[in-house]
Amino acid sequence: MLKYEDLQRVGAELGIHKLGVAAVDGIASERLDEWLNRGYHGKMSYMNRNQEKRLNPGELLPGAHSVISIFVNYHQDQILPELDGVISKYARSVDYHVVLKDFLHELANQLHADQVKNLSRKQRAKVYRVFVDSAPVMEKHWATAAGLGWQGKHSNIITREFGSWGFLGEIVTVEKFDQYSVEVPDLCGSCTACIDSCPTQAITEPYVVDGSKCISYVTIELDPEHPIPIDLQENMGDWIFGCDVCQDVCPWNRFAKASDVKAFIPVDDLRSGGVPDFSGIDGDTFQDMFGSTPLDRPGLRGLKRNQAVKHQLKK
Numbered sequence: 001m002l003k004y005e006d007l008q009r010v011g012a013e014l015g016i017h018k019l020g021v022a023a024v025d026g027i028a029s030e031r032l033d034e035w036l037n038r039g040y041h042g043k044m045s046y047m048n049r050n051q052e053k054r055l056n057p058g059e060l061l062p063g064a065h066s067v068i069s070i071f072v073n074y075h076q077d078q079i080l081p082e083l084d085g086v087i088s089k090y091a092r093s094v095d096y097h098v099v100l101k102d103f104l105h106e107l108a109n110q111l112h113a114d115q116v117k118n119l120s121r122k123q124r125a126k127v128y129r130v131f132v133d134s135a136p137v138m139e140k141h142w143a144t145a146a147g148l149g150w151q152g153k154h155s156n157i158i159t160r161e162f163g164s165w166g167f168l169g170e171i172v173t174v175e176k177f178d179q180y181s182v183e184v185p186d187l188c189g190s191c192t193a194c195i196d197s198c199p200t201q202a203i204t205e206p207y208v209v210d211g212s213k214c215i216s217y218v219t220i221e222l223d224p225e226h227p228i229p230i231d232l233q234e235n236m237g238d239w240i241f242g243c244d245v246c247q248d249v250c251p252w253n254r255f256a257k258a259s260d261v262k263a264f265i266p267v268d269d270l271r272s273g274g275v276p277d278f279s280g281i282d283g284d285t286f287q288d289m290f291g292s293t294p295l296d297r298p299g300l301r302g303l304k305r306n307q308a309v310k311h312q313l314k315k
């Protein structure tokens with residue numbers, strides 16, 4: 001049995017901005033099924049796989065009893081130099097998967113000190129597992145269940161303290177807690193700012209995003225071998241990697257605080273030179289400049305495709 005009080009104490013000592021814990025429960029499949037049936041995943045075929053695991057953490061870790069969820073603020077308030085295209089705030093620094101995994105491993109180690117002492121790495125993996133984004137885990141569901149915040153109408157998790165500029169990560173554990181978190185209410189009220197301002201009308205109804213129409217999807221997830229659909233190109237504006245519009249307009253982000261996590265300070269090349277013209281850069285230079293950042297996902301080919309759309313629009 002783990003203590004809720006220890007979870008909050010260790011989390012605060014490690015500098016994790018928000019954390020909570022939910023008891024494992026199967027997730028109802030209807031909304032995910034509907035989202036997939038409507039084709040809102042586009043070509044993200046990984047969203048259509050491993051549904052048993054996605055809906056039930058017990059399939060990822062047999063005997064799982066609790067899901068600890070963390071929220072780490074990445075907001076930066078410094079203004080970057082003139083850019084040849086805009087890169088979403090979340091992608092200007094070291095890849096968040098690395099940063100969050102470090103937080104999660106440290107937190108999990110400390111919390112399970114008694115349970116895992118003398119255990120090999122393989123044996124530990126039967127006690128707890130950590131996840132950030134890449135595994136089939138419904139991270140927003142668990143963040144809500146762990147009381148970190150509510151799912152806004154743009155579908156991201158919003159916290160009262162930091163708004164929505166934060167990454168999520170989880171520890172799934174076989175341990176039970178002496179106390180579980182309480183969910184917080186939805187505070188969107190009658191606001192519809194995110195829905196009204198989405199450049200591609202990707203928020204088809206409150207809380208539902210058609211991923212295939214989202215600028216984030218076409219600039220990051222859509223394989224560089226595929227051209228961006230023309231109707232979306234016309235509405236991409238200056239975005240060449242990700243999109244922050246629905247979060248920029250959210251009133252809950254007005255009071256966002258700059259993150260104290262040093263790893264989230266933008267990389268030198270973006271701070272000093274801004275976004276380069278990718279057509280003039282070779283693969284090695286790209287790796288040196290941006291290999292440690294999320295820009296490596298679409299890679300140089302993807303960024304060239306995206307920037308070409310922006311250049312075309314300016315003509």
Ligand code: B12
Binds near residue numbers: 242
């Ligand atoms: C696939 C994916 C995408 C896709 C699809 C987006 C989407 N909304 O699903 C694309 C590529 C478009 C994308 C974009 C972005 N993403 Co993304 N993405 C994911 C991923 C891998 C899975 C999300 C998922 O399961 N989608 C499937 C659908 C079914 O889930 P859903 O949106 O939660 O849908 C629910 C609601 O519609 C709800 N619902 C339906 N009706 C109603 C009614 C009410 C009243 C309520 C409350 C709910 C509700 O039911 C559905 C099922 O639960 C997660 C990581 C993870 N493993 O969870 C990151 C994740 C969600 N992404 C993240 C981020 C940061 C982004 C971007 C902000 C990046 C950017 N700046 O460009 C954008 C935001 C775009 C947006 N408005 O959603 C963060 C969000 C952090 C946060 N604070 O919430 C995550 C959690 C990654 C992480 N580890 O931090 N993403």
Ligand code: SF4
Binds near residue numbers: 214244
């Ligand atoms: S990230 Fe941009 S394109 Fe995607 S839903 Fe939000 S505003 Fe729309």
Ligand code: SF4
Binds near residue numbers: 194249
């Ligand atoms: S912009 Fe308004 S409706 Fe959208 S998530 Fe923020 S508070 Fe909710």
